[in-house]
Amino acid sequence: MVDLWLKDGKIVPENKLISIGISNGKISVIKKIAPNREEIIDLKGLVILPGFIDAHVHFRDPGLTYKEDFRTGTTAAASGGFTTVMDMPNTVPPTNTPAAFKEKLDIARKKSLVDYGLHAGVGKLEDIKNMAKLGPASFKLYTDQLDDDYLKQVFQGIKNIKDNKVNKTPLITLHCEDKEIVEKKTQIQRKKHMLKPEIFAEARPPEAETMAISKALQLADYYDLDIHICHISTRKSLELIKSTKDGNYNVTCEITPHHLFLDSHFLNKCGNFAKTNPPLRGLRYKLDITNLSSIDIIGTDHAPHTIAEKENDLWEAPPGIPNLETTIPLLLTEINRRNMNFKLLKSLLCEKPSKIFNLTTKGYLKEGYDADVVIVDMKKEGQINPDEFRSKAKFSPFKGFKIKGSPVMTMVRGNVVMEKGEIYKNKGKLAC
Numbered sequence: 011m012v013d014l015w016l017k018d019g020k021i022v023p024e025n026k027l028i029s030i031g032i033s034n035g036k037i038s039v040i041k042k043i044a045p046n047r048e049e050i051i052d053l054k055g056l057v058i059l060p061g062f063i064d065a066h067v068h069f070r071d072p073g074l075t076y077k078e079d080f081r082t083g084t085t086a087a088a089s090g091g092f093t094t095v096m097d098m099p100n101t102v103p104p105t106n107t108p109a110a111f112k113e114k115l116d117i118a119r120k121k122s123l124v125d126y127g128l129h130a131g132v133g134k135l136e137d138i139k140n141m142a143k144l145g146p147a148s149f150k151l152y153t154d155q156l157d158d159d160y161l162k163q164v165f166q167g168i169k170n171i172k173d174n175k176v177n178k179t180p181l182i183t184l185h186c187e188d189k190e191i192v193e194k195k196t197q198i199q200r201k202k203h204m205l206k207p208e209i210f211a212e213a214r215p216p217e218a219e220t221m222a223i224s225k226a227l228q229l230a231d232y233y234d235l236d237i238h239i240c241h242i243s244t245r246k247s248l249e250l251i252k253s254t255k256d257g258n259y260n261v262t263c264e265i266t267p268h269h270l271f272l273d274s275h276f277l278n279k280c281g282n283f284a285k286t287n288p289p290l291r292g293l294r295y296k297l298d299i300t301n302l303s304s305i306d307i308i309g310t311d312h313a314p315h316t317i318a319e320k321e322n323d324l325w326e327a328p329p330g331i332p333n334l335e336t337t338i339p340l341l342l343t344e345i346n347r348r349n350m351n352f353k354l355l356k357s358l359l360c361e362k363p364s365k366i367f368n369l370t371t372k373g374y375l376k377e378g379y380d381a382d383v384v385i386v387d388m389k390k391e392g393q394i395n396p397d398e399f400r401s402k403a404k405f406s407p408f409k410g411f412k413i414k415g416s417p418v419m420t421m422v423r424g425n426v427v428m429e430k431g432e433i434y435k436n437k438g439k440l441a442c
Contacts (some may be wrong), residue, residue, distance in 0.1 A: 014424060015044035016383065017053050019058030019126040022352035027055065032381040035423035051426075055384055060078035060375050061093025061422065062338060065127075065147070065186045066240060066264065066309030068330065069095075071117050073102025078314040078402050079122035084438060086312070086334040087124050088427040091417035093382035094372055094441050095124060095145045095334075099131030100255045108140045115144075115440070122438030124422050125382070127367065129183060132191030138167045142267065147367050147442050148238065149180055154187040154214075154287070155221040158382055163231060168236035169233045181367070182230075186222035186247075187214055187288055206322040207277035211417075216244045219288050223247050227254050227261060236260040236358050238366060238432030242310050243269045243288045244295045252304055258435065262306040262366050266295060267337045268407065270308070276407050282327035284407040286313070299349050305355040306366065310337050311342025314403030332403035338393055340408065342386060343407060385419035392416070400433065 012031035021028050029044035030037055043271025044050055067085035068074075080097075087095050097118070099105035105114050109129060118126045130146035132138060138149070149168060153161060164182075171179055196213040223239055227250065230237045242263050244246055251263050268284070274292045277285040284290060297305075313330025320327050341359075344350045369382045391414045394405045420428040427436045 012038060012048050014049050014051065016053055017044040018055055019053040019385065020055050020143060022057055022059070028058070030058070030383070030426040031374065031382070035381055035425075036383050037375065037379050038378050039409075040375070043158065046378075054416065056377070057352075057385060057386045058374055059352070059384050060360040061090050061368065061384050061420065062359040063094045063367075063373060064092045064310050064312070064334065065096045065203060065363050065367055066266075066306060067097055067312040067334065068100065068314070069097050069413050070101060072113065073123070076402075077316060078329040080118050082400065082402050083120070083312070083314075083334070084126070085433050086332070086399060088420045088422070088429070088433060089339045089400045089417075091420055092334060093124050093368045093422045093425070094126065094369065096129055096367065096418065098129050099150050100152070104131045104133065106133035106141070106234065107137055108144060111141060111146065113143050118425040118438070119440070123427055123433070123436045124438045125372075125380075125437050125439065125441040126219055127442040132164050135163055135167050139162070139171055142168075142171045145442065146180065148183040150183045150185070152185045154185065154189050154192050154218075156189060160226065161225070162286055165233045165235060166228045167414060177362065179235055179433060181236050182239060183240055184226050185240050186219040186226055186289070188225070189220040191215070191221060200325065203365060207281050210285060210324055211274055211277060211291075214287060214289050216291065220246045220250060223250050223298070227251075230261060231414045237262075238271055238352045239263040241266045241269060241288065242280070242305070243291050243297065245296070248297060249299060250416040252359075253328070257340060262362070264307045265302070265305050265308040266309060266311045267333050267340055268311075268331050269297060270299065271340060272407060275399075277298070278314060280407040282322070282324065284331070285324075285329050285333050286311070287329040302350060302354055302358065305358070305361045307436055308337065308341070310334050311402045312401070314401050316403070317405055320405060326379050331414060332399065332401045332406060334401060335399050336340075336406055336408045338386070338410065339394070339413040342388060343413045346388060346414045359367040369434065372397065372441065381421060382423035383419075383421040384417050386415060388415045390416040390418065
């Protein structure tokens, strides 16, 4: 028996109408015509896509829930078309012990409206083995905070672990900025006693990113480990990663919407509301939409803060931009402008994330897969208004950007969580 039919959704790029039957949270049948005897949602030719996967969010839960928590964060995710999210470990306390990891799992289980995974941090080296048993999406390393010797020890420690679920060592994800370069350049810039936003970018220059990526690639090669480089921001970084891929060992990379669509001029225009790590780059360095075919995934790096925090002075204001509710409309707008296509969108936000993070039942509209679905209206026009965000963070350097194309329905395992802006109850599950 089919519990629900999604009738007449347009699959792309084929531009064909299909109907999807859902049973027990799974896609049970895909056919051209839905029978009339069962419950039906008529999509009336709107585009139907696999639920989007965001491998990089910061929900601030526990410890910093005045900025965001798992309930508000996953509400924002559902509003933006995301059906699976993976939370980063830099909370308070950090998610770098088995006890902290279990605590956050319990929080997510109680609060999450969409499916979720958790990245693990690394504290004490002796905790790595027990952390791995809890099934983290990855071990996340922040190289701007780690000495080279300790980084090497972490790689060595992870090399000695087998993940029995997938019969390989755990994935390592990295924030790549070189600690020594960042500390040296920051000291120089602070001595200038200038508070212009572009000074912050000069304290974390492109060579800090490329140096850290180069070191990570060398360690991955030496220890034969899979790594994923988060939020790359320069063409040189992408060139390093591409040359490594040609050497046949597994490295993948991610770009954020702000590094894709914004440049360093927005530091002057938006001030600290455009402050992020790594910083926005000038046009001579930055990546753009023509580079997307060489990048594996888009991660939002959803990083909420309060407006009061962002209004602090340059060095005190925290880095980060909330992106869960802006990413998909921005990308759909680019499809409407014919600057990208649906095939690439699905690769970047559905198929590749499912592969990299071993989400074996997600990322595709196929029989037997989870009924994670997003319906988008490619004709819906508007502009980005942070006051309407479901996130607690009511700011964005994308404020006022005109958009055409937006999610109008989000389903997680067959349950409607968002429809035309309204949010409905759901109980997210651990996805990895």
